[in-house]
Amino acid sequence: MTEHVLVEKSGGVLTLTLNRPEKKNALTRAMYETVGSAIDNAPDDPDVRCILIQANGDMFTAGNDLSDFAAANRGEGPSGEGDRPRGGSALITALARAKTPVVAAVQGRAVGVGVTMLLHCDLVFIAEDALLTTPFVNLALVPEAASSITLPARIGHARAFAMFVLGEAVTGKQAAEWGIANLALPAGEVQIRARAAAEAVASKPPAAVAITKQLMRESERYLARIQEEGAHFTAQLKSPEAREAFAAFAEKRQPDFSNAARKEPA
Template structure:
């Protein structure tokens, strides 16, 4: 890992820390690729059972920093769409498709793709000083990085349009009220709370949580019959796991289960 992305794993939790505070953790091309690689590795590693994404300094992520992108020649039609498809959208997809639960611990300003990085996570914790900004309209741009996909599904189309049309900064308390944030905590308690939530996830039935994540994400595009069929299939597959068998056995034996992520 580079010095600007810290990655540590302890107690089955992988921590991804954006460490470029002088730039409010604006994401470069190289950083984005590192994060995608870490998330893909976490999916495949049975010893990783939860992921936390956070940052150092005053900013969680101020958006994209294109200064680190590979050099290209004169722009031609299709270049911008390709850059977004292979860049910001891949990052958001990597979070949503990660087979482990991903927690965002938002320590400061999350703007543009930085806000969407947080909203793509399964659970979002925010420090009281955090802010969320849909900056695209301020710059005459269309939201990218999955924003127009994520926000309407989280808070409805009218609220999403308000945030995207005006680009006003949203406090962490207001973000929680709207449903973009699970919980707002004092700044000094953010990491502790993230550790507690991650530990609970890491001690849970990892495969069942992964399939639950897939079901919920897919349900927003599914009709009832498709969603019900996917649910039944997921439960059929899950019942073959050791954790499901442990969960049923512990219920019958009236004891706490011990899950191993298998």
Template sequence: MSAEPRALDLADRERVRTLTFHRPERANAFNEVLYHALAGALADAAADGEVSVVVLTGAGRTFSAGTDLQEMAGYAGAHAAGESSGDMGAGFRALLGALADFPKPLLAAVNGSGVGLGLTMLGYCDLVLVAEHARLLAPFTAMGVVPEAGSSYLLPLRMGQQQAALALYTGRWITAEQAVRSGLALCACPAETLLETTHELAREIAAKPLPALLATKRLVTEAHRDQIARARAREDAAFGDLLRAPGLADGLRDRV
């Protein structure tokens, strides 16, 4: 991980830890380094008694472009050729496990575009605030793949069946207004005040006794744990089948 020491930035204030994706040259896209960095940071925050709430955001004007397609295309090419691609997806799986298991309130300050994982990770966040100019995109069908990160379950849960189907089937952009109206986000804020508004809400939550927050988060999330795991297993199986499709790797490279 030393090759990208700033893949993730960390800042603590008033029992709130802000984790900032920091790959602005790649629109904060997730590669193995960032997957593992965020998974580790979430585990650290979960174990830190001085942290009550975590906020996720992105550096610059982008929240996250999702999975790094350059890295993904390399994996897909190796897989299609029957070659070893290492432990493909290890970082992705580690991050999803960390998100699903995170025991404290998790907020997102979506400061710009969120594509792929930049959208689907919001299903694991307890409260989502978006910049007024932000847009979200589920590009999976256009890429020839399927939804990821349990989003085939989490997006209908958050947005309702119709709005989730529209987003997943068509790959249309979701505006900040639409995200709020569908229930995917709590509110939209001016970009210049988004992070501070999110911190104010996080600070209000963090002022509550931590044992009560932990117990409440457990009660809110426990009913969905098994359904998320089953959705991820179905998604992984479908993705594996499509990964063997001729031309998928070339198609991914064309999008880089």
């Protein structure tokens, strides 16, 4: 558990609130693991029939803390082997295999995994002025959370490629129009509407809801793609390209990937 995730249960709804607003709700390893464990354990609790994920502050989540990625690039991760910070996989795999319906309330910006996690949620309510970005390639990384399958399936190849490779941002209104979200609302109404939807889901016959969710998803396919993406992600995380991307970000300059490419092993 961590104070950066508030956990509340009432009315059949398990509410998980990201609570690190001073850091734009950037996800720590403990936050990943807390949310992932809560999703995994939900089917064993008869009082939980729906999960609501929301955030305090003016931003849903900045995604992973880039300092963790930079440390992993230098071989200073928790394993000492330069692997991807491992907490992320706890949330990603929990979402992919989730049996309990998940509702999300999104305000402000959502970055990286803050966007890809929404593709595993069953209902998404978003602020009209929210901004979604997936800057994986800009950081010399690759998509994760099976988003290389789920995002093109949701919005089409061309739009997904622009988000992944060009880093193009998507507004809350666009997200609703494209099918990433159910409804775009004024920011002050998002959590209220999401809570009402979660309670509505919780009031339905739980077995019928769970089976319907299972039939609509391809969990095994998503989990397999997560493993494939993860291998590429880890390799890129250790690469000279990523080292240059992280250095450029820290130094507030444009990266020079032509030099990084020349340092790649043959």
